[in-house]
Amino acid sequence: MPDFPSPPPLRTGDFDFDLPEGLIAQAPARPRDAARLLVVGPDRLEDRGIRDLPALLAPGDLLVVNDTRVIPARLQARRGAARIEIMLNRAEGGGIWQALVRNARRLRAGDLVTIEGAPGCTARVLDAPEGGSVRLDFGPDQAALAAALDQAGAIPLPPYITRTDGPQVQDAADYQTIFARTPGAVAAPTASLHFTDSLLAALAARGIGRATITLHVGAGTFLPVRDDDPRAHRIHQEWCEVSPEAAAAINATRAAGGRIVAVGSTALRTLESVAGEDGRVAAFQGLTGIYILPGHRFRAVDALLTNFHLPKSTLLMLVSAFACTHRMRAAYAHAIRENYRFFSYGDGSLLFRCDQDLAG
Structure with missing residues (x-):
């Protein structure tokens, strides 16, 4: 050979x-x-x-x-007085999402986070955060979550597209x-x-x-x-x-x-x-x-x-x-x-x- x-x-x-x-x-x-x-x-x-x-x-x-x-997957949220940023990543079904969270070290399993700008929208932390990744339970009402995203979420532009004040209105279409x-x-x-x-x-x-x-x-x-x-x-x-x-x-x-x-x-x-x-x-x-x-x-x-x-x-x-x-x-x-x-x-x-x- x-x-x-x-x-x-x-x-x-x-x-x-x-x-x-x-x-x-x-x-x-x-x-x-x-x-x-x-x-x-x-x-x-x-x-x-x-x-x-x-x-x-x-x-x-x-x-x-x-x-x-x-989807407008970037959300601002609070756990008590602590502010966190949530990037929804993948739906698992039944209102459960995998998410990437900035300041994830502030979260513990069982914590309840409140989504800013969407009154009544909350999510329960299911597991201890691992490397910034968290599983969140928003509840089974998918229509309510979709409405909350439309109300409070932002289009998650890539980090190399620079916007001083966040995504612009035109980006939602672009x-x-x-x-x-x-x-x-x-x-x-x-x-x-x-x-x-x-x-x-x-x-x-x-x-x-x-x-x-x-x-x-x-x-x-x-x-x-x-x-x-x-x-x-x-x-x-x-x-x-x-x-x-x-x-x-x-x-x-x-x-x-x-x-x-x-x-x-x-x-x-x-x-x-x-x-x-x-x-x-x-x-x-x-x-x-x-x-x-x-x-x-x-x-x-x-x-x-x-x-x-x-x-x-x-x-x-x-x-x-x-x-x-x-x-x-x-x-x-x-x-x-x-x-x-x-x-x-x-x-x-x-x-x-x-x-x-x-x-x-």
């Missing part, structure tokens, strides 16, 4: 880069589909625009989009996608922020289909990888659903020779969570904690529309796994030189799967 060398070990520092602060987008392009698009193919980088997407895809391809809706239907996310699936009615009409006229899945993006999407070995990082679980209708459309597209194009890392992660060895996907409803690093063998997705991601983030590692690390390094260097806009409100990239050199 030939003696093949082992691939070099993964290091978090391999996914670091310097980004000029002025390239962090503070508002979306207007109109949304006026954003730029960097095409990252096997042998080229091409500067295009989001409006070119129909021409870059082929009739018979299928876009898979995420219909999650961002930070929702055109596909948003199912409430539950605390961060937007940002690749979908580029879509408009006119772009969807152009895609349909080109013969490009669309299927919808749901993944409720959690606050863990903002957490950096702190371990030198990224495999030591633990990713938060998120709730997702693939309906029987979506699974059938995806499988039919693949059987007919069309490509599956994930709109955003959330759609990609969902499909890779439910794909079999042959690439077929199954209907599913439940939690996924899939963590994709270079070396992952992709089964369900052929192309990925995504934004530009943070240094040392799990999402940068995911796109490096999908399109190969060396290609993504070149793409990000090009994007910085050409003044692309980065992160949630920024420009997009269209990546094609790299099936060779999976370790990058």
Whole structure:
């Protein structure tokens, strides 16, 4: 047997880069589909625009989009005289939520916290806080909690979108996608922020289909990888659903020779969570904690529309796994030189799967 060398070990520092602060987008392009698009193919980088997407895809391809809706998940609360900030993270059902809490050390199991700005809205702390994470019981009245969030909650913008006085009124619309239907996310699936009615009409006229899945993006999407070995990082679980209708459309597209194009890392992660060895996907409803690093063998997705991601983030590692690390390094260097806009409100990239050199 030939003696093949082992691939070099993964290091978090391999996914670091310097980004000029002025390239962090503070508002979306207007109109949304006026954003730029960097095409990252096997042998080229091409500067295009989001409006070119129909021409870059082929009739018979299928876009898979995420219909999650961002909720006003950031709350101010009190336990007695102590003020705390709550970021709802994931619903467990029956009014119980996992939440990230600032000043969590002030909480104990059994404490009652009162939500400021929403009279009568309280939550019971179910467990002792662990690393800033707490389980809160708001009671079974989901309509009352939804009303309290609308009354007192704030859209949880990412920390790199700076607002001196908190989210603006415009952010409530800007930070929702055109596909948003199912409430539950605390961060937007940002690749979908580029879509408009006119772009969807152009895609349909080109013969490009669309299927919808749901993944409720959690606050863990903002957490950096702190371990030198990224495999030591633990990713938060998120709730997702693939309906029987979506699974059938995806499988039919693949059987007919069309490509599956994930709109955003959330759609990609969902499909890779439910794909079999042959690439077929199954209907599913439940939690996924899939963590994709270079070396992952992709089964369900052929192309990925995504934004530009943070240094040392799990999402940068995911796109490096999908399109190969060396290609993504070149793409990000090009994007910085050409003044692309980065992160949630920024420009997009269209990546094609790299099936060779999976370790990058």
